[in-house]
Amino acid sequence: xxxxxxxxxxxxxxxxxxxxxxxxxxxxxxxxxxxxxxxxxxxxxxxxxxxxxxxxxxxxxxxxxxxxxxxxxxxxxxxxxxxxxxxxxxxxxxxxxxxxxxxxxxxxxxxxxxxxxxxxxxxxxxxxxxxxxxxxxxxxxxxxxxxxxxxxxxxxxxxxxxxxxxxxxxxxxxxxxxxxxxxxxxxxxxxxxxxxxxxxxxxxxxxxxxxxxxxxxxxxxxxxxxxxxxxxxxxxxxxxxxx
Numbered sequence: 226x227x228x229x230x231x232x233x234x235x236x237x238x239x240x241x242x243x244x245x246x247x248x249x250x251x252x253x254x255x256x257x258x259x260x261x262x263x264x265x266x267x268x269x270x271x272x273x274x275x276x277x278x279x280x281x282x283x284x285x286x287x288x289x290x291x292x293x294x295x296x297x298x299x300x301x302x303x304x305x306x307x308x309x310x311x312x313x314x315x316x317x318x319x320x321x322x323x324x325x326x327x328x329x330x331x332x333x334x335x336x337x338x339x340x341x342x343x344x345x346x347x348x349x350x351x352x353x354x355x356x357x358x359x360x361x362x363x364x365x366x367x368x369x370x371x372x373x374x375x376x377x378x379x380x381x382x383x384x385x386x387x388x389x390x391x392x393x394x395x396x397x398x399x400x401x402x403x404x405x406x407x408x409x410x411x412x413x414x415x416x417x418x419x420x421x422x423x424x425x426x427x428x429x430x431x432x433x434x435x436x437x438x439x440x441x442x443x444x445x446x447x448x449x450x451x452x453x454x455x456x457x458x459x460x461x462x463x464x465x466x467x468x
Contacts, residue, residue: 252369253322253323253324268302268329271302273449274451275363275391276446276448276449276460277391277444277448277460277461277462278303278306278362278391279306280391281306281360281362281390281391281462282303282306282307282389284389284442284462284464285307285358285360285387285389285464286387287307287310287313287357287358288357289313290313291313291315291357291358292315292316292318292352292357292358293314293318293356293357293358294317294318294320294352294358294359294378294381295317295318295320295359295360295361295362296320296347296350296359296360296361296364296374296377296378297321297347297361297362297363297364297365297367297368297374298318298319298360298364299319299323299329299330299364300333301317301329301333301337301340303360303362304319304337304340311337311339314339316341317337317339317340317341318341318343318352318356319340319341319342320345320347320350321342321347322344322345327342327343327344330342347364347368347374347377347378348368348370348373348374349373349377350377351380352381355381355383355386356381356383356386357382357386357387358382358387358388358389359378359387359388359389360390361374361378361388361389361390362390362391363391363392363393365390365392366392366393366424366425366426367424367425369425371425371427371430372433375388375433375434375437376437379437379438379467382467383467384467384468385468386466387464387465387466387467388434388437388463388464388465389464390434390462390463390464391462392430392460392461393415393419393424393426393458393459393460394426394427394428394431394445394459394460394461395407395411395412395415395416395426395428395459396428396431397428397429398428401435404431404443404445405459411459412428415458415459431443431461434463434465435465438465438466438467439465440465440466441463441464441465441466442464442465444461444462445459445461446461446462447460
């Protein structure tokens, strides 16, 4: 029975992905319609798709009684990647516009009382005080005004705070020295592939993050995609510090 239920969940997620992101209504309404039917199975399916999250979280240094904000945080799954270090977090704000995913985050909050699920726009929401870390985990490509989200994230950081980002990406036609240079097929194929589901790969993302926080570290890699065993999608991990 558990396996049958898992297969039903896979089918629900795949069916919604095939239908794509709704085009009508507000961004919040589109997210709710897209993720509503798959929210119960979201974490299980994305565990294989959204790679690099555990490694990103491992690179986020935490002081005692830290305040962390995750923009576009969905179900709040990433707090679990902190493991025992989660005990050092006094407050973990999960900010998202998608009500069905936030409902899952509130359920997760039973195990993590420091987790607060907040239905708000990542481009405008601000905490009551500067935070020690901001996380954007496969969220920047889902935010239409991503430049505003980056600026907002940097603005809410306390001095010495870190912005940690992991996401899919493609390089510019001419990547910066030392950065990965993707071929023409990669640069064209993946943006077209993901666009159907409201994921917008933009070669300007990583350069903009580098410019926003010059003190940073970047890792670029590729990962497998569920049901596509012979292709690997590029992604990056960025950790920048506000000096």
